[in-house]
Amino acid sequence: MVENRPFAQFMAYLTLALGILVVAFPVYLAVMASTFDTATIINGNMPLVPGDQAAENYNRTLLYGGMHARQPVGGMMFNSMIMALGIAIGKILISILSAYAVVYFKFPFRKTAFWIIFITLMLPVEVRIYPTYKIVADLGLLDTYTGLIMPLIASATGTLLFRQFFMTIPDELLEASKIDGAGAFRFFKDTLLPLSMTTIAALFVIQFIYGWNQYLWPLLITTKSSMQTIVIGIKMMITTTDALTEWNVAMTTAVLAMLPPVLVVILMQRLFVKGLVETEK
Amino acid sequence: MAGVTLDTVRKIYAGNVEAVKGVSLGIEDGSFCVLVGPSGCGKSTLLRMIAGLETISGGEVKIGDRVVNQVEPADRDIAMVFQNYALYPHMSVYDNMAYGLRNRGTPKDEIEKRVKEAARILAIESFLGRKPRQLSGGQRQRVAMGRAIVRKPQVFLFDEPLSNLDAKLRVQMRVEIKRLQRALGVTSIYVTHDQVEAMTLSDKLVVMSGGQIEQVGTPAEVYRRPETRFVATFIGSxxxxxxxxxxxxxxxxxxxxxxxxxxxxxxxxxxxxxxxxxxxxxxxxxxxxxxxxxxxxxxxxxxxxxxxxxxxxxxxxxxxxxxxxxxxxxxxxxxxxxxxxxxxxxxxxxxxxxxxxx
CATH class of the missing domain: 2.40.50.140 (Nucleic acid-binding proteins)
Known part of the structure; x- marks a missing residue:
């Protein structure tokens, strides 16, 4: 669309700028708050320029944690990282394999199998939380990484995404592989997997963030403070009792919690774009 | 090298749809046989049964003296060129051609020798490092043929390999396929709906309609003396x-x-x-x-x-x-x-x- 209406354009940019401001300002505040000492913020003046306590705050938060919840945020980040990676990788592994089975193999009740997977879309953790908790507890998996990761791995979204992608791959490619002497596993490894790379990257980003942001599930099954994730950590920083909330530490934790997802998005974005550009006509 | 023999070959799809109704045909060793007919006449199904990509509902397919009904496509000693080329998009031209040989455990230097040789014959030596998407339609077509040649198969199968090319390139590739087949002397079965392609390429022309063979003969015979009205109106333009x-x-x-x-x-x-x-x-x-x-x-x-x-x-x-x-x-x-x-x-x-x- 070629348009040259300066006023309309100005309004468009203004709207965009306002939108960005609304979204970005709280983030900016959090970053600013993480650079002052507790007293400054408690006084009620929220400064809009960086203070000089950044190194001190990040150092303390990462290594020692807050005054009340004396749990180093570094450890929490490690837990969150294990959980998010485990969920993302696990989901990708399981969903790519189940999609492969559903699309390329003929077995009895294939459709049924697909629909059962599909229906689990309606059953997120929150809905099945009691039975899931019971099973995990009975298996003795409370306060373990396995317990944190496993119940969240099954993914209808991933299976669906891979299935849709596999269906766009021409049958001739499979047939050519067959004639070239590639069996089911070779076809998967040599052709399907390399072609799925961009889909895998997309799914990884989505699922990593999904895993990182989990709140309810880790809250339920972790009792030891050494197993806590950072999302729970933020909540613990903010005391509801009459004790003083160390807002600087809470904000530092929040900023730290934001970093890995942001990094994953930024790093994976290149693969996304590459994938979009490279698609066959 | 080997000929191909079909004995009352049938294909019945689910729902009792008979796509191929008992076709018998002998294709001599080293000859170029073209199956031609309108869409849905069963020619592609027949070819895919020879390739092993479709199960055979009845009758027998022989490559040489071996009945191959139950043999896996990879073990039939055939190579196939697809309409959309079916090149592996993520592999280089070289890897596309070498893939089948690697899966068979051919020694590395032998693979290299054969790929280089095929590339030379097809004049695609300078593209060996490229990905298929960096090639034009005609070049992709050559790579697809190269993939077939390096295998040194008993039989080449072509499934409408030229229909995705523009008219000029089609004529050019047609001549090249013919020349190549003459030079290599490999039995070839070629499916097309284009009667000009059928006439120009074939030693043996098989006109099909409704899952049956209407007429088999040399192009001249089929043109001069069509056995049915269908053949008469289908061949010739x-x-x-x-x-x-x-x-x-x-x-x-x-x-x-x-x-x-x-x-x-x-x-x-x-x-x-x-x-x-x-x-x-x-x-x-x-x-x-x-x-x-x-x-x-x-x-x-x-x-x-x-x-x-x-x-x-x-x-x-x-x-x-x-x-x-x-x-x-x-x-x-x-x-x-x-x-x-x-x-x-x-x-x-x-x-x-x-x-x-x-």
Missing amino acids: PPMNILPGTVEGPGRVSVGGQSIAVTDMRDGLTPGSAIEVGLRPEDVQAGGTGTSSLSMDVDFVEELGATQLFHGKVAGAEFIVQASTGQLPADTRKLTLAVDPGNVHLFDPQTTKRLGRV
Whole structure:
């Protein structure tokens, strides 16, 4: 669309700028708050320029944690990282394999199998939380990484995404592989997997963030403070009792919690774009 | 090298749809066999059964002396070129060609030798490092053929390999495929719906329709002496004109009251019975005179450059005549067509079979 209406354009940019401001300002505040000492913020003046306590705050938060919840945020980040990676990788592994089975193999009740997977879309953790908790507890998996990761791995979204992608791959490619002497596993490894790379990257980003942001599930099954994730950590920083909330530490934790997802998005974005550009006509 | 033998091969899909209805065919070692027919005639299904990509519902497929009904595609010693080339998009041209050999555990230096050799034959040496998406349609087509050549198979199978190319490239690749097949001497089976491709490429032409073979023969035989009306109208462009007529007597039929002589006519046809008279547009002499001639009302003229096509009606039926440009004025409204008795084809209106000499 070629348009040259300066006023309309100005309004468009203004709207965009306002939108960005609304979204970005709280983030900016959090970053600013993480650079002052507790007293400054408690006084009620929220400064809009960086203070000089950044190194001190990040150092303390990462290594020692807050005054009340004396749990180093570094450890929490490690837990969150294990959980998010485990969920993302696990989901990708399981969903790519189940999609492969559903699309390329003929077995009895294939459709049924697909629909059962599909229906689990309606059953997120929150809905099945009691039975899931019971099973995990009975298996003795409370306060373990396995317990944190496993119940969240099954993914209808991933299976669906891979299935849709596999269906766009021409049958001739499979047939050519067959004639070239590639069996089911070779076809998967040599052709399907390399072609799925961009889909895998997309799914990884989505699922990593999904895993990182989990709140309810880790809250339920972790009792030891050494197993806590950072999302729970933020909540613990903010005391509801009459004790003083160390807002600087809470904000530092929040900023730290934001970093890995942001990094994953930024790093994976290149693969996304590459994938979009490279698609066959 | 090996020939291919089909013995009453059938394909029945779920829901009792019979796509191939008992086809028997012998393809000699080293020959180029083209299966041609309209879409849905079962030609591709037949090819895919030979390749092992479709199960065989009945009958037997032999490659050489070996029955391959239950043999995996990879073990049939065949190579196939697909319509959309089916190159592996993430592999380089070299890897595309080497993949099948690697899976078979061919030694590395042997793979390299064969890929280089195939690349040289196909003039794609400079593209070996590229990905398929960086190639033009014609180059991809060559890579697909290279992938087939390096395998040194007993049989090449081609599934409409040229239909994704533009017209000019198609003609060029057609010639190249023919040359390559001659040079390598590998038995080839080629599926197409393009009758020009079929005519030019084949040693043995198989015309199919409705899951059955209509006629098998050399291109010249099929063109000169079509066994059924279907073959007559399918092979040749523009298609053969079919006129309703009646038998007058031995060696004579009448079309709309105009009597014409016929050389190739079955004995003992009842005078007065209906018959279909086939005349190729290129076989009638426009403006000529002779003992047997037809009159034609011209509706319009199509210019093809070297030739002109006169469209009109003879005895109430659509008729096309091909004439050299300049032979007749373009505003011709009435034509007299001289008919060579040797060029008249007769068909039974009921069975559509040829009513020629037995």
